[in-house]
Amino acid sequence: MRPNPQSVIVNGLLVVAAGLALFPLLWMVSVSFMTPGESNVFPPPLLPRHFTLGNFAELFRRQGMARFFLNSLGLATAATLLALTFNVMAGYAFAKLAFVGRERLFQVLLAALVIPGQVAMMPLFLMLKTMGLVNSYIGVLIPSVAGVFGIFLVRQYAQSIPSEMLEAARVDGAGEWRIFTAIVLPVLRPILVTLATFTFLATWNDFMWPLIVLTDNSLYTLPVALASLSREHVQDNELMMAGSVVTILPVLALFIALQRYYIRGLLAGSVKG
Amino acid sequence: MTARALGTSTAGWLFVAPAVSVIGVFFAVPVFLALALSFTDFDIYALASLKNLRFVGLGNYLLLLRTPLFWRALGNTLYFVIVGVPLSVGASLGAALLLNAKAARWKPVFRTAMFAPVVTSLVAVAVIWRYLLHAKYGLINYALSGIGVRPIDWLGDPHWAMPAIILFAVWKNFGYNMVILLAGLQTIPEDLYEAARIDGASTFQQLRHVTMPSLGPVILLVTILTMAGYFQLFAEPYVMTQGGPLQSTVSVLYFMYEQGFKFWNLGVASAVAFMLFLLMFAITMAQLLLSRRQGVA
Amino acid sequence: MTLERSAPSRRATLGLLAGAPLAACGRAEVRGELKLWAMGREGEVVQSLIPAFQTANPGTTVRVQQLPWSAAHEKLLTAFAGDDLPDLGQVGNTWIPELAAIGAIAPLDARIRASSVVAPTAYFPGVWATNEVGGRQFGIPWYVDTRLLFYRKDILAEAGYAEPPVTWGAWLASMRAIKAKVGPSRYAILLPINEPEPLLALGVQQGEPLITAEGYGNFRSAGFKRALGFYRELFASGLAPAATSSQIANVWSEFARGLFAFYITGPWNIGEFKRRLPPGLAGRWTTAPLPGPNGPGASLAGGSSLAIFSRARDKDAAWRLIEHLSTPESQSRFEALTGDLPPRRDAWTTGTLAGDPYVKAFREQLERLTPAPKIPEWERIVADVTVVGEQLARGVVTVDEAAAELDRRADATLEKRRWMIGRGRAA
Numbered sequence: 001m002r003p004n005p006q007s008v009i010v011n012g013l014l015v016v017a018a019g020l021a022l023f024p025l026l027w028m029v030s031v032s033f034m035t036p037g038e039s040n041v042f043p044p045p046l047l048p049r050h051f052t053l054g055n056f057a058e059l060f061r062r063q064g065m066a067r068f069f070l071n072s073l074g075l076a077t078a079a080t081l082l083a084l085t086f087n088v089m090a091g092y093a094f095a096k097l098a099f100v101g102r103e104r105l106f107q108v109l110l111a112a113l114v115i116p117g118q119v120a121m122m123p124l125f126l127m128l129k130t131m132g133l134v135n136s137y138i139g140v141l142i143p144s145v146a147g148v149f150g151i152f153l154v155r156q157y158a159q160s161i162p163s164e165m166l167e168a169a170r171v172d173g174a175g176e177w178r179i180f181t182a183i184v185l186p187v188l189r190p191i192l193v194t195l196a197t198f199t200f201l202a203t204w205n206d207f208m209w210p211l212i213v214l215t216d217n218s219l220y221t222l223p224v225a226l227a228s229l230s231r232e233h234v235q236d237n238e239l240m241m242a243g244s245v246v247t248i249l250p251v252l253a254l255f256i257a258l259q260r261y262y263i264r265g266l267l268a269g270s271v272k273g
Numbered sequence: 274m275t276a277r278a279l280g281t282s283t284a285g286w287l288f289v290a291p292a293v294s295v296i297g298v299f300f301a302v303p304v305f306l307a308l309a310l311s312f313t314d315f316d317i318y319a320l321a322s323l324k325n326l327r328f329v330g331l332g333n334y335l336l337l338l339r340t341p342l343f344w345r346a347l348g349n350t351l352y353f354v355i356v357g358v359p360l361s362v363g364a365s366l367g368a369a370l371l372l373n374a375k376a377a378r379w380k381p382v383f384r385t386a387m388f389a390p391v392v393t394s395l396v397a398v399a400v401i402w403r404y405l406l407h408a409k410y411g412l413i414n415y416a417l418s419g420i421g422v423r424p425i426d427w428l429g430d431p432h433w434a435m436p437a438i439i440l441f442a443v444w445k446n447f448g449y450n451m452v453i454l455l456a457g458l459q460t461i462p463e464d465l466y467e468a469a470r471i472d473g474a475s476t477f478q479q480l481r482h483v484t485m486p487s488l489g490p491v492i493l494l495v496t497i498l499t500m501a502g503y504f505q506l507f508a509e510p511y512v513m514t515q516g517g518p519l520q521s522t523v524s525v526l527y528f529m530y531e532q533g534f535k536f537w538n539l540g541v542a543s544a545v546a547f548m549l550f551l552l553m554f555a556i557t558m559a560q561l562l563l564s565r566r567q568g569v570a
Numbered sequence: 571m572t573l574e575r576s577a578p579s580r581r582a583t584l585g586l587l588a589g590a591p592l593a594a595c596g597r598a599e600v601r602g603e604l605k606l607w608a609m610g611r612e613g614e615v616v617q618s619l620i621p622a623f624q625t626a627n628p629g630t631t632v633r634v635q636q637l638p639w640s641a642a643h644e645k646l647l648t649a650f651a652g653d654d655l656p657d658l659g660q661v662g663n664t665w666i667p668e669l670a671a672i673g674a675i676a677p678l679d680a681r682i683r684a685s686s687v688v689a690p691t692a693y694f695p696g697v698w699a700t701n702e703v704g705g706r707q708f709g710i711p712w713y714v715d716t717r718l719l720f721y722r723k724d725i726l727a728e729a730g731y732a733e734p735p736v737t738w739g740a741w742l743a744s745m746r747a748i749k750a751k752v753g754p755s756r757y758a759i760l761l762p763i764n765e766p767e768p769l770l771a772l773g774v775q776q777g778e779p780l781i782t783a784e785g786y787g788n789f790r791s792a793g794f795k796r797a798l799g800f801y802r803e804l805f806a807s808g809l810a811p812a813a814t815s816s817q818i819a820n821v822w823s824e825f826a827r828g829l830f831a832f833y834i835t836g837p838w839n840i841g842e843f844k845r846r847l848p849p850g851l852a853g854r855w856t857t858a859p860l861p862g863p864n865g866p867g868a869s870l871a872g873g874s875s876l877a878i879f880s881r882a883r884d885k886d887a888a889w890r891l892i893e894h895l896s897t898p899e900s901q902s903r904f905e906a907l908t909g910d911l912p913p914r915r916d917a918w919t920t921g922t923l924a925g926d927p928y929v930k931a932f933r934e935q936l937e938r939l940t941p942a943p944k945i946p947e948w949e950r951i952v953a954d955v956t957v958v959g960e961q962l963a964r965g966v967v968t969v970d971e972a973a974a975e976l977d978r979r980a981d982a983t984l985e986k987r988r989w990m991i992g993r994g995r996a997a
Contacts, residue, residue: 004376006374006376006476007376007378010371010374010376010377011376011377011378013371014371014372014377014383015383017367017368017371017383017387018382018383018386018387020444021386021387021389021390021444021447021448022386022389024390024398024401024402024405024444025389025390025393025398025401027401027405027412028397028398028401031404039404039410040410040820041410042409042410042415043415044410044411044412044415046412085291086291086292086295087292089288089289089291089292090288090289090291090292090293092288093284093285093286093288093289094289097281097282097284097285097288098278098281098282098285099281099282099283099284099285099286099289100282100286102285105289105293109293109296112296112300112301114550114553114554114557115304115550116504116505116526116546116549116550116553117300118505118507118526118529118530118546119303119304119307119543119546119547119550120299120300120303120304120307121303121533122303122307122310122533122534122539122542122543123302123303123304123306123307123310123539123543124299124300124303125648125651125652126306126539126651127299127302127303127306128652129651129652129653129654132653134652134653134654135649135652135654142295142299143299143300145295146291146292146293146295146296147296148296151292170281176280176281176284176288177284180288201392204394205392205393205394205395207394207395207396207508208507208508208511212534212648213652215645215648215649215652215654216635217635217636222394222397223394223395223396223397224396226394226396226397226400227396227512228638228641230396230400230403230512231638231640231641232610232638235820237404240400240404241400241401241404243397243400244394244397244398244400244401247394247396247397248393248394248397248398251392251393251394252389252392252393255388255389255392256385259385259388262392263388263452266449266452266453267452267453267456314986316986317647317668317671317672317946318671318672318946318986318990318995320650320651320672321671321672321673321674322673324995325990325995327989408817426817429813429814429817515640517764517814518764518814518960519957519960519961519964519966520957534644534647534648535643535644535647536949536950537647537651
């Protein structure tokens with residue numbers, strides 16, 4: 001196909017934009033393989049002169065990255081499972097189960113979206129202390145277990161389930177729980193994946209709340225550990241980049257594999273279509 | 274109510290109960306507690322013994338209005354919002370328009386690449402950017418020196434620290450809005466463009482008279498969402514600058530965090546949180562009213 | 571930040587296997603395990619002192635958790651708020667009044683009296699005093715820290731000064747001479763403007779208290795204003811760069827390059843300098859006590875202490891660990907590993923310290939130490955001093971404005987304290 005000027009301009013700009021977006025991440029990978037001190041020179045190098053895995057070895061052997069990785073993995077998984085349970089049930093009910101006060105309750109929940117989460121942080125911390133849940137994963141998970149956004153997402157999607165199908169099942173004598181598990185869940189499967197992806201990503205990347213709640217090093221997740229590490233090792237550029245690689249790459253890979261679902265969730269409720 | 278309807282209603286309540294209770298107990302209750310705290314002088318002494326707690330009514334709010342650092346934080350946050358939101362939305366719009374162009378190839382690849390920063394952990398990329406912005410060994414200054422610009426001490430100079438954070442925030446977030454805008458662009462019916470082309474409109478004119486009006490509501494939505502997010506600026510100053518240099522990057526939430534978790538002045542910190550909430554609420558309402566008046570929403 | 575356990579913890583293993591979130595409901599505490607929190611390099615090093623303790627005390631294991639200094643104070647308070655403090659920990663001396671006021675740490679007088687290892691007379695008085703609040707001792711000094719001059723002998727000599735200065739006047743003159751020699755792109759002294767310690771050290775040399783007993787700021791005193799003026803002069807004359815520590819990035823290579831000749835810092839840098847400076851620099855730098863307005867001056871009594879937290883389950887075991895870490899032998903070993911100076915006089919006469927030329931100045935300075943004001947709000951006031959000090963260094967405010975601003979902020983910060991004093995709830 002003969003390249004026309006418009007095509008060149010558009011694609012050229014896209015290359016530049018994508019390049020700018022990716023460049024810091026690519027540089028991060030490059031530096032993580034450099035020998036310590038190699039990047040603290042002028043002009044700054046783009047590629048390592050001697051490719052080394054030393055930084056990763058240091059991270060996993062001496063800084064305990066493996067534990068932080070497993071912590072993040074475990075926590076994100078638990079959060080995803082819990083969020084799926086709580087939000088899907090609620091979202092379906094708001095969409096398809098007529099109960100007294102349903103609409104009013106939903107409006108109240110929507111109003112809660114306006115309030116920034118940080119308002120609740122400090123009293124919630126004190127509440128957790130009285131419950132003895134400080135420095136525990138339950139304390140970390142609590143705020144992410146149920147969220148208005150998740151409920152909203154599921155509700156949007158569940159509204160498209162034909163009510164006749166549900167009515168027919170009720171006429172046949174099926175209980176609500178049976179209907180939910182046998183009929184509704186399979187239909188909701190795509191949105192389940194979306195919600196799961198969202199929750200997993202958000203929990204993995206969350207660092208403020210775990211930073212506040214967790215005092216024990218051994219319970220730290222990757223972002224929290226990295227934040228701590230970066231304040232101790234300001235000079236060790238290459239080590240920090242390796243830490244960033246370990247924190248970013250898994251979720252990036254997950255996102256690329258499941259981006260269809262993630263983006264769909266993003267769009268739900270924002271734009272019809 | 275029939276027996277079945279009752280059954281459905283009960284089931285409905287049972288289904289929403291877990292989620293709603295969690296939200297009620299672990300979000301609503303703390304919010305009300307925070308409101309109550311904001312009327313007291315809860316501090317480290319009160320943490321030790323509640324006997325040391327005093328009720329001060331609106332005292333904390335008035336104290337904040339007299340605190341220079343609070344106004345500084347407000348100013349910094351507004352600076353971030355006023356400069357950052359147009360930049361971010363503009364970048365997203367530009368990227369979305371490019372991706373939507375018929376001439377664009379490998380759209381999925383480009384879209385994924387530009388969205389990648391969104392899913393990265395903020396701490397991890399802030400660490401990267403801290404080195405990119407290094408005055409001597411950072412690649413950004415190196416690139417700028419290539420076009421003859423003297424090295425800027427991004428994170429050490431009070432004038433450049435906030436712009437650095439804005440740049441970082443735009444880079445991290447533009448993919449998010451880009452996807453929303455792209456979806457909006459894709460809903461514009463092709464016939465409208467066809468009609469414009471028949472009338473002899475150039476690409477630019479099509480953009481101005483077909484794309485933009487149709488995209489209005491989505492742009493408004495994206496702007497409101499971005500604004501709400503940017504008012505809550507916190508993690509970037511926390512990781513990259515710790516509020517410095519010379520407190521030029523202290524945002525309202527960073528100020529709240531310091532008061533709350535560094536000094537345990539929970540009374541003052543809660544007051545800050547509510548003032549921020551009121552501000553955001555007012556601005557969002559104003560935006561909606563304004564746009565309704567203009568017939569956009 | 572590393573976590574090295576001296577004994578495997580069953581809880582953590584279970585956690586990993588069962589999926590950490592499920593197992594770590596609440597904090598399962600392992601019996602016979604002492605939790606110790608330590609910061610920075612000390613946290614890394616203390617691990618090596620633990621095995622001897624565990625051998626002598628079978629049935630007690632010690633788990634050390636390291637905290638970065640920048641977050642340590644925050645973490646301690648958060649842990650106090652969350653009821654999650656360890657058994658014992660390293661606490662900065664200046665935090666002792668605050669932790670004592672809120673009841674986070676336990677008084678140790680009875681234990682001290684009964685102890686054969688920890689005797690008050692064995693310690694430098696200035697340092698021991700930092701742990702005393704309201705007549706009771708709340709911590710045992712672990713290492714002492716102060717600020718004094720590190721300087722380039724060769725640069726000073728080139729400027730015509732064979733000996734380090736002893737008064738402010740001589741100091742200023744020598745710095746001007748150095749600046750004249752090295753030119754506009756280099757400096758005489760490095761005072762990172764995000765560090766309040768140099769300014770505070772100059773301030774405590776005046777002899778006037780920084781905070782009055784009634785709970786008001788005293789930064790407008792003639793003495794402190796002199797200190798502010800001296801500080802400002804260093805920046806205004808171009809003798810010091812208005813830069814933060816992160817802008818300098820690698821202070822050791824810049825010292826080696828001769829970017830500055832004087833640097834006010836602490837004892838940990840003796841080891842760091844020896845380690846990180848190029849070998850050619852070996853004989854060309856040394857330390858000296860801080861010059862005072864009219865003669866050798868005082869300096870800040872910093873450092874860390876070991877304290878037992880009020881909610882510790884086994885305070886006796888915690889005390890035994892403190893005693894173990896306070897023996898002259900442990901202190902000497904600790905010093906050899908960290909470069910931190912022992913607060914006990916008898917640890918100075920043995921081992922490497924006796925012959926080290928660089929620590930001679932510290933030994934001298936340790937006899938001239940002033941503790942910081944013993945108020946819980948001191949950290950907040952230090953934060954204000956940092957902010958206003960930075961403004962002063964950059965020339966954004968004048969000396970009078972800075973003093974007035976500091977007093978204004980301190981008075982506001984201390985309002986609650988004055989109320990508590992009025993109610994008889996604070997000393």
